[in-house]
Amino acid sequence: xxxxxxxxxxxxxxxxxxxxxxxxxxxxxxxxxxxxxxxxxxxxxxxxxxxxxxxxxxxxxxxxxxxxxxxxxxxxxxxxxxxxxxxxxxxxxxxxxxxxxxxxxxxxxxxxxxxxxxxxxxxxxxxxxxxxxxxxxxxxxxxxxxxxxxxxxxxxxxxxxxxxxxxxxxxxxxxxxxxxxxxxxxxxxxxxxxxxxxxxxxxxxxxxxxxxxx
Numbered sequence: 665x666x667x668x669x670x671x672x673x674x675x676x677x678x679x680x681x682x683x684x685x686x687x688x689x690x691x692x693x694x695x696x697x698x699x700x701x702x703x704x705x706x707x708x709x710x711x712x713x714x715x716x717x718x719x720x721x722x723x724x725x726x727x728x729x730x731x732x733x734x735x736x737x738x739x740x741x742x743x744x745x746x747x748x749x750x751x752x753x754x755x756x757x758x759x760x761x762x763x764x765x766x767x768x769x770x771x772x773x774x775x776x777x778x779x780x781x782x783x784x785x786x787x788x789x790x791x792x793x794x795x796x797x798x799x800x801x802x803x804x805x806x807x808x809x810x811x812x813x814x815x816x817x818x819x820x821x822x823x824x825x826x827x828x829x830x831x832x833x834x835x836x837x838x839x840x841x842x843x844x845x846x847x848x849x850x851x852x853x854x855x856x857x858x859x860x861x862x863x864x865x866x867x868x869x870x871x872x873x874x875x876x877x878x
Contacts, residue, residue: 730823732782737819743809807860827872
């Protein structure tokens with residue numbers, strides 16, 4: 665069972681899949697222009713020079729995305745967020761209580777029981793972190809400074825992954841476990857923290873999908 669509800673972030677899951685795909689279309693080949701024949705002044709005809717072959721058009725190669733690997737750093741430049749990401753594995757006690765509270769630091773925490781970002785990912789990547797009532801903290805700005813279309817960058821053990829924000833929503837902490845954010849969606853990224861306007865009652869959830877190219 666993948667159902668969690670947290671003090672700083674609520675966690676859980678249902679079952680579903682989705683896929684993203686893309687294609688790069690080659691450019692059309694330019695038409696070859698024939699050169700005019702040259703006529704000599706003398707009575708002796710001269711041969712017509714052959715047209716130089718046009719260079720073959722090339723298709724720009726698209727570099728493969730880095731393979732799936734553990735996230736190490738989270739950057740949301742538009743919101744001034746730049747934090748280390750550390751692994752966090754729910755304990756048996758967390759599973760039994762269906763609750764999880766990340767360590768009380770300013771870092772982000774990647775939930776290792778779910779997906780990791782990159783090529784070959786088989787689930788959503790979840791990163792959670794604390795918002796704070798009495799101090800400035802990076803995750804506070806998930807509630808105020810992130811908008812749809814903003815870019816999120818994840819540095820991982822195999823490279824850099826780029827995402828675009830699809831939605832920012834709030835959920836009651838006692839019902840987030842039933843949300844569709846827990847659908848199994850490879851390569852999706854979900855950030856979860858307390859909602860700063862109601863830190864004890866609500867979570868803010870930012871959902872993002874891979875950017876086609878950095």
